[in-house]
Amino acid sequence: MTSHRLALPVLLTGTFMGFLDSFIVIVGVPSIAEDLKASIADTQLVLSIYVVTYGAALVIGGRLGDRFGRRLMFGIGMAAFTLFSLGCALAPSLLVLVAMRAFQGFAAAVMLAQVLATIQAVYEGEPRRRAVLAYTTVLGAAATLGQLIGGGLLAVDIAGVGWRALFAINVPIGLAALLLVTRAIPETRAPEPVPVDVLGGGVLAGALIPLLLGLGLGPDHGWPWIAWVLLGAGAVIATAMPGVERRAAAPLLSRRLLRQRSIRLGLVATVAFYVGNSATLLGMTLYLQEGLGIGALGAGLAYLPLGVAYMATTLAARRPGAPTGPPAMLWGSLVMFASLVAAICAALAGAGAVVIALMTAGFGAGMGFAYPAIIASVLARVREGDEGAASGVLLTTTQVANAVGFALVSAAWKATGSLAASLSIAAVLLTGVAAVGLRLRSGDTGKQPSSRLEPSETS
Known part of the structure; x- marks a missing residue:
């Protein structure tokens, strides 16, 4: 082209x-x-x-x-x-x-x-x-x-x-x-x-706004009644979405998208990845700033090993022969998991900010391989004309997963004040990413993913 x-x-x-x-x-x-x-x-x-x-x-x-x-x-x-x-x-x-x-x-x-x-x-x-x-x-x-x-x-x-x-x-x-x-x-x-x-978009927004607000308000305000009301209202409105979409001439959430195995599994991996990622980043922030009393600039510097490792592996992934697709998702998530286990052990042993920051460099390195593979699994076989809808669904899923991750870690931090608890949540979720990578790999025919659907997948 x-x-x-x-x-x-x-x-x-x-x-x-x-x-x-x-x-x-x-x-x-x-x-x-x-x-x-x-x-x-x-x-x-x-x-x-x-x-x-x-x-x-x-x-x-x-x-x-x-x-x-x-x-x-x-x-x-x-x-x-x-x-x-x-x-x-x-x-x-x-x-x-x-x-x-x-x-x-x-x-x-x-x-x-x-x-x-x-x-x-x-x-x-x-x-x-x-x-x-x-x-x-x-x-x-x-x-x-x-x-x-x-x-x-x-x-x-x-x-x-x-x-x-x-x-x-x-x-x-x-x-x-x-x-x-x-x-x-x-x-x-x-x-x-x-x-x-428009109607489907209104119902989707009507469900997501109270859900995300409830998840955002709950941990920071001790889960007041208004947070539960918002979560309940969002869940109730969400139940109307399937009926609205069935009656729509051009559904906002295309059924032909969600029927595809690779897209469904990719969205599952997206949820697990983003909940784990947000849990790690927020857990580190709370540990550095509230637990150790480090200022904003110092806490930002602690992310440098993770960020540098992430960018280095995304550059390495460009090289011929680098792992791609389901193998990259599988091995990248396993590296992230191993890094978190090491960081959890270091936190339980009372290690300081420098050691924890170095331990999480492996988390960044694994991200550099796993994240592009997750996106590719969602978008690889999107039908021409559905690119925008697929992109919107993918990014919406990331935002919901981020909100869930932040809420889980905020609650865990308030209950335990422990970095290990926050990172344990992330580690458990990353096993889900690895499982999706393994399942997609087992179904991989070795062919390059197509950018268009087969005729049987367009209905």
Whole structure:
């Protein structure tokens, strides 16, 4: 296919911005609370509302790209994300900041739902594999370096703006990327666009918003009754989703997607991987900052071995002969598991931050092989025209899994104050990733995955 040399850098710029904003703001919570005269508990909404609106809008964002054009929706999402980032930076009160973060989350969903869909539509074969590896490298960099970047910005305190720099940094980057969107990214859409399932999108958002809010509020506020009401309301609304989708002319959650074995297993692996990943990252943060009293910048530095190992293995995965597909998922998750077992033993023996940080480098190394393989297992056989929907389902699944992981670890930390408990949750979940990798490997025919469905799979 035609080489689109600038398409991937522009797409990955938006990816880095959107995912970084889930992590970079964590270190700024105390500063925001002090400056805006708010409590730490109330300021946590700045974190959770972004994840909630982002997760709720991903699937419909993917369908909008399938119908109206992925480049168009990516550009609209990036423009809105940049605008609302500026709104966050200028917010005069916590209420305004939370509102801007909600809109920023919606914008991020519209923007990021187009990235994997565009990669799936534009690239084939080896170029696609390398593009997915680059995508996962950027995700890992955003997740593992977010707190380091945030801590650095707060420490430097550019122009004395404090926490506002955490949002303002998106503005020049977003404007620069916007100038290249039309020139660099080819326009793609479904060959036979279908109507956007507005009702299905509303029901999905109506279920996800209370579910994610309940999972976010519960651990931080001692599981008050409102958290349980939100979880119950989300579960009840979710039960209406199958009936709504059966009646839809063009279902938001395509049945032909969910009937495919590789996609179903890939989504199971995604849940296990992301719950384990979020459990590890949050467990480390709580241990370093609350357990050991290390500041934000120091805690961010502790993630460097993990982040460097992750990026090194994603680069190694580009080399000919490197493990790919189900074997990479299997062996990568086993390396992550072994690293966590070593870190658990070190934590129980009373090891300090440096030793724990070095032990988790293996976790990052395993991620570099397992994560691209998980994404590939979900997207490998997506039917042409469903790229956006599949991307939205995948990313929504990651957000729900992240919220579950954060809730589990927050509860475990409050109950035990132990890093070992948090890492044990992650280790158990990673056995699920290994099991999926083994099952997919046992069914692997040795053929390269197709980017299109066989005729028997299209009904």
